Amino acid sequence: MDNIAGTKSSLSWAVNLSVIFLVVLWLVPTLxxxxxxxxxxxxxxxxxxxxxxxAVEQNFQASLPAGEARRDGDFFVIEGNLxxxxxxxxxxxxGTRSNPTAFAPGETGDLxxxxxxxxxxxxxxxxxxxxxxxxxxxxxxxxxTPPDFSLDNYQTILFSNNMDVAFIxxxxxxxxxxxxxxxxxAFAAYALAWMDFAGRGFLIAMVVGLLVxxxxxxxxxxxxxxxxxxxxxxxxxxxxxxTGFGLPxxxxxxxxxxxxxxxxxxxxAKVDGATDFQVFTKIVLPLSFPALASFAIFxxxxxxxxxxxxxxxxxxxSESWVMTVKIADDLLGSRGGDWGILASAAFISIAVPLIVxxxxxxxxxxxxxxxxxx
Amino acid sequence: xxxxxYAGAAVIGLCAGMAQADGHQPFAVGEGPLNWDSYNEFAEKxxxxxxxxEITGPWTGDEKAKVDIAFSYFTSATGAxxxxxxSDSFEQDIVISARSGSAPxxxxxxxxxxxxxxxxxxxxxxxxxxxADWVRENYAAGQSWVDLGTYADQNGEDQMxxxxxxxxxxxxxxxxxxxxxxxxxxxxxxxxELKELTDLMVEDGETPWCIGLGSGAATGWPATDWxxxxxxxxxxxxxxxxxxxxEMKFDDPAVVAAIEEFGAFARxxxxxxxxxxxxxxxxxxxxxxxxxxxxxxxxxxxxASFIPAFFPEDVVVGEDVDFFYFPxxxxxDLGKPVLGAGTVLAITDPSDAASAFIEWMKTPIAHELWMxxxxxxxxxxxxxxEAYLDDNLKAQGDILLNATTFRFDASDLMPGEIGAxxxxxxxxxxATGADAEEVAKGIQDRWDTIQ
Numbered sequence: 001m002d003n004i005a006g007t008k009s010s011l012s013w014a015v016n017l018s019v020i021f022l023v024v025l026w027l028v029p030t031l032x033x034x035x036x037x038x039x040x041x042x043x044x045x046x047x048x049x050x051x052x053x054x055a056v057e058q059n060f061q062a063s064l065p066a067g068e069a070r071r072d073g074d075f076f077v078i079e080g081n082l083x084x085x086x087x088x089x090x091x092x093x094x095g096t097r098s099n100p101t102a103f104a105p106g107e108t109g110d111l112x113x114x115x116x117x118x119x120x121x122x123x124x125x126x127x128x129x130x131x132x133x134x135x136x137x138x139x140x141x142x143x144x145t146p147p148d149f150s151l152d153n154y155q156t157i158l159f160s161n162n163m164d165v166a167f168i169x170x171x172x173x174x175x176x177x178x179x180x181x182x183x184x185x186a187f188a189a190y191a192l193a194w195m196d197f198a199g200r201g202f203l204i205a206m207v208v209g210l211l212v213x214x215x216x217x218x219x220x221x222x223x224x225x226x227x228x229x230x231x232x233x234x235x236x237x238x239x240x241x242x243t244g245f246g247l248p249x250x251x252x253x254x255x256x257x258x259x260x261x262x263x264x265x266x267x268x269a270k271v272d273g274a275t276d277f278q279v280f281t282k283i284v285l286p287l288s289f290p291a292l293a294s295f296a297i298f299x300x301x302x303x304x305x306x307x308x309x310x311x312x313x314x315x316x317x318s319e320s321w322v323m324t325v326k327i328a329d330d331l332l333g334s335r336g337g338d339w340g341i342l343a344s345a346a347f348i349s350i351a352v353p354l355i356v357x358x359x360x361x362x363x364x365x366x367x368x369x370x371x372x373x374x
Numbered sequence: 375x376x377x378x379x380y381a382g383a384a385v386i387g388l389c390a391g392m393a394q395a396d397g398h399q400p401f402a403v404g405e406g407p408l409n410w411d412s413y414n415e416f417a418e419k420x421x422x423x424x425x426x427x428e429i430t431g432p433w434t435g436d437e438k439a440k441v442d443i444a445f446s447y448f449t450s451a452t453g454a455x456x457x458x459x460x461s462d463s464f465e466q467d468i469v470i471s472a473r474s475g476s477a478p479x480x481x482x483x484x485x486x487x488x489x490x491x492x493x494x495x496x497x498x499x500x501x502x503x504x505x506a507d508w509v510r511e512n513y514a515a516g517q518s519w520v521d522l523g524t525y526a527d528q529n530g531e532d533q534m535x536x537x538x539x540x541x542x543x544x545x546x547x548x549x550x551x552x553x554x555x556x557x558x559x560x561x562x563x564x565x566x567e568l569k570e571l572t573d574l575m576v577e578d579g580e581t582p583w584c585i586g587l588g589s590g591a592a593t594g595w596p597a598t599d600w601x602x603x604x605x606x607x608x609x610x611x612x613x614x615x616x617x618x619x620x621e622m623k624f625d626d627p628a629v630v631a632a633i634e635e636f637g638a639f640a641r642x643x644x645x646x647x648x649x650x651x652x653x654x655x656x657x658x659x660x661x662x663x664x665x666x667x668x669x670x671x672x673x674x675x676x677x678a679s680f681i682p683a684f685f686p687e688d689v690v691v692g693e694d695v696d697f698f699y700f701p702x703x704x705x706x707d708l709g710k711p712v713l714g715a716g717t718v719l720a721i722t723d724p725s726d727a728a729s730a731f732i733e734w735m736k737t738p739i740a741h742e743l744w745m746x747x748x749x750x751x752x753x754x755x756x757x758x759x760e761a762y763l764d765d766n767l768k769a770q771g772d773i774l775l776n777a778t779t780f781r782f783d784a785s786d787l788m789p790g791e792i793g794a795x796x797x798x799x800x801x802x803x804x805a806t807g808a809d810a811e812e813v814a815k816g817i818q819d820r821w822d823t824i825q
Binding site for chain 1: 435461476550552669670
């Protein structure tokens with residue numbers, strides 16, 4: 001009975017469960033990144049992000065002010081409160097770093113050399129020693145620290161020097177680098193799909209072959225060429241580079257889509273006397289909109305996230321940094337140890353691609369399917 | 375909404391403006407312990423108005439801010455603009471830009487090995503004649519700095535290509551003075567004492583060392599430093615040099631013994647925080663955190679002078695944490711060897727201003743301007759050590775200037791495939807239980823295949 005079309009499989013709960021499981025599995029790292037983006041470097045290395053919503057019992061060190069010692073019979077005594085703000089609860093305390101939680105609050109702990117220390121739960125302490133106090137004695141205590149989140153990381157990134165310039169630079173790179181390849185690829189795809197000329201099959205095979213060439217191979221020769229023709233490292237250069245690197249996929253995707261358009265429409269247009277250019281602009285282009293949009297999303301995401309091509313084809317001064325370079329080379333700290341910054345930078349830099357994706361995603365699925373299934 | 379946006383933009387603009395104003399030339403000419411005579415002399419000698427020096431290097435973030443300040447005085451002395459840009463992936467970027475003909479005027483190499491590679495391909499320009507003599511006379515342990523800056527050019531002739539600016543001292547052990555004081559431990563003066571102290575800590579029920587080898591794609595490099603330290607402390611410096619040049623094979627008993635000396639610390643479950651199995655898995659950036667834990671997870675951490683950058687933010691060097699020289703064996707009579715690393719400047723695209731900038735590097739003031747901002751050590755013997763930002767840096771500078779032997783990080787000098795490849799992975803294998811002899815043999819086999 002399970003295989004009859006239109007009936008619900010009795011195992012659909014298993015499908016649902018596995019989908020939920022996979023989605024959760026997929027989202028956990030993102031959630032961790034989001035939580036980490038609100039914590040600073042020390043917190044991140046001290047405890048896992050999954051512990052961050054809870055109060056954590058932590059040990060602290062405090063130096064008692066030797067200057068406030070007073071004489072009490074044979075003893076020197078320091079009194080006061082461990083919490084400068086007066087708030088908090090001592091869970092345990094101790095007199096040595098190696099055993100910071102030796103005593104419970106209210107107890108009198110005997111330390112080395114006849115010294116003693118009493119700490120109450122509210123932080124009040126009495127420290128007694130038979131000898132004169134030459135420097136601040138250290139005491140240790142455990143207390144629960146409430147969860148602590150801050151927007152500091154976001155602030156560091158959003159308000160860092162030249163971040164606005166970097167944002168504009170990224171847009172300057174991304175928008176032309178998305179539009180130019182689409183324009184060229186649409187023309188090329190139409191020609192490869194609907195115009196009859198010698199060597200067409202060979203050209204298509206070439207384009208498919210180019211898909212598997214890694215772009216890293218072309219970096220040095222391409223930059224050499226740019227230097228020779230006088231473009232050098234500039235925005236014009238990076239547009240051309242992105243265009244070149246994006247074209248094989250664009251042509252392949254768009255050709256496969258256009259080839260699938262109904263032959264009758266195009267032939268009847270030709271019978272009516274339409275030129276190839278008219279067929280292209282009036283019929284094929286409007287019909288290919290889903291494919292164009294889906295490729296635009298791809299190319300936009302890829303150029304937005306790109307670090308390598310930007311580092312090679314743009315000048316290295318800070319005025320021409322794009323956001324990825326700015327984040328990687330300037331904000332992550334000199335040895336890449338600022339995990340909190342990395343996490344929040346990730347969320348800031350995906351904001352724009354997310355907007356682009358959600359406004360255009362309904363074309364994405366349609367476009368992709370249409371291109372691949374004839 | 376729009377008004378708020380403009381207000382936001384104005385705030386951003388203001389912040390940007392203020393940050394720049396703050397970052398500009400904090401040292402007034404003629405004031406403080408800095409050698410302003412050398413500045414004025416240089417300013418009189420050179421007028422490069424309108425010219426530009428493009429420099430790229432590995433310093434980013436905070437370090438870039440300090441470099442920009444230090445280099446801005448070259449601008450005010452000569453009129454030439456300095457554009458420094460730092461890159462996180464400098465090693466790859468410089469090769470691409472030099473090969474494609476868009477190299478900066480000067481490149482700052484974190485590894486002499488890479489500079490030597492590029493010199494042999496004819497991508498570097500030799501420094502002015504006499505630079506070698508100058509370095510020999512004016513740097514502490516001068517000859518070793520000349521050797522480190524001299525590479526074969528594309529014709530196989532040795533020339534001086536690089537001058538060192540900024541040195542890291544590696545032979546340091548970081549510890550918590552408070553914890554040492556409470557438990558009554560003394561700073562060890564010799565390796566024998568250090569081993570006794572280690573055992574004493576274990577007897578007291580404590581864990582002496584924090585060791586972490588993790589570093590992303592470079593995992594294993596902290597262990598190469600350990601082995602190099604042990605080489606310098608068990609073998610004469612000549613043997614170390616022979617090892618670097620592979621005249622002494624990697625599986626030589628002397629090298630294997632040095633690896634096993636490292637293993638004596640790192641492969642003893644009682645000695646290392648988390649046990650020996652944790653060594654290879656702990657990130658080197660996280661490993662010093664054990665010093666500051668309460669109760670301490672460990673009491674000592676051997677790492678280079680840059681490591682305070684990874685200490686928790688509220689830690690004060692000198693109070694919460696301090697360092698001592700990683701001692702040498704008293705019984706071996708090898709003096710006080712110091713292991714270090716450094717960055718070397720070389721000309722990738724010659725110009726008058728670039729040559730003048732290399733001359734600037736010879737003035738004490740060029741070094742002092744960064745010393746005074748912290749995070750910088752120099753081997754330039756002509757600087758006023760009073761210029762160091764604090765006593766800790768001064769003490770590290772003294773370790774450097776008093777070294778009987780200074781040797782550069784061997785893994786940075788070996789061919790990239792070994793020093794930034796087989797040596798790293800071999801050390802990870804060793805730390806996770808492989809036999810020292812087999813590991814050394816594996817590295818030597820790799821070396822044989824590239825010769």
